[in-house]
Amino acid sequence: MENSEEIKIAFWLGTLGMLFLAFGLLSLVLYYQNHFYKMKRKETELLLKTALETEKSERKRIAADLHDSVSGDLNAIRNYLTILQRNGSIVGNQDIFDEIRSGVEMALENTRKVSYNIMPPLLETYGLVTALTDYLDGLKKKTEIDFKVVSNQEEFKIAAPVAYELFRIVQEFTTNMIKYGKVTESIVTMVLSDTFFTITLQDNGIPFNFTQLLATSKGTGVKNINSRLKIVGADFVQNETETGNSFTITLKKEKCLE
Template structure:
């Protein structure tokens, strides 16, 4: 009987030990599984936060690009309107005044009055020419009629005539019409660069080469003036000229690089096909 009791006690003790081991194993497994689930949950939350943060940044960047594009398009339309008003309104009125002065000068017998009419007429003609120049700078008519290359050539001819600096364009691409959609912004970029060259670069010659490859179109702008660091100047710029160049490049999806040159400056503007 005692032997039976001892065996039963031993059996129950083994059973208790087994249950204790099983319980500990289950608790350890539960802890590992819970830890893994919590880690997955934490990584999931972190992924969602990073994903939405990145999405938010992209949306804000896209919104800024759309606002910039709308702003530049609004500027373009306003330039077109003002240029048309100057050409059709102010220039027409000045032409009428000039013609009326011509009639008065022709019919006047008094020498002093004729000289006065001639002086007034000369002032009106100067105002008329200035109005034409402002209208042209606001929106070159050849840009809409003949495209970017023709407008740039005409712009450079005027610059050469007025500044006595040699400006020239060389187009080697077979499809200059590709610039019709982005010609306005490209022309403004070139105008900003050439204005900076004339004011600060002390140049005597500027050349623009238009070419193309299988994947992109390229503008090579070189001058023999004072070298300057575009990115460095852009970072500290207080005016709007260099910033306008950067903004217009973003709008048309173009890229501008400044290359080392033995003399002067060398800029490359590339635009994907």
């Protein structure tokens, strides 16, 4: 009888020991699996950050090349045409001369626009509010969309890398508005409080769910927005609204200011 009780006790102790061991092994596996996923996520974020920083450097280099090289050559051609005109060397060929000059002027303007879109000079010189206002004013002239910028300060001293990513995020949103949204009015609101810097983008266009679009879209627009949000460590919320769309980007003040 005593042997039977001892066997039962040994059985239950052995079972509990095996369960404890299995639970320990499972916890260990889950811990290392979670650690592995965290490491992979950090590695992915680091690669993404490196890629975006490389993109920024390349944009800056290309913009400088366009300004210094292509624009310089076109300006030289324009100056040469001006000299020919003053010397009377175009007598009888005025129509051809006018076409050439018009082509050079158009090429200069297009080069300036491309260079500006690649790396907005106002962003580093003056700041995010000035750069976005200038950019959206330009879009307002080209489209039927009434873009507005509202800010609780004239300008913010935002760290250059953060300002660059935020500018590109707004640029991606406005590009989507023009292509797909059927938007006629859009407001970009920037507010700096004691603890946070927020950007709210509102429009009266076709509503869409950003999270669903991110999961299903084959395009790069929303994916670029999501990637840049991660790079600057911003919180992103799609606000409830009766019409159109409303999105808020929030950054902690100490993370974005110089």
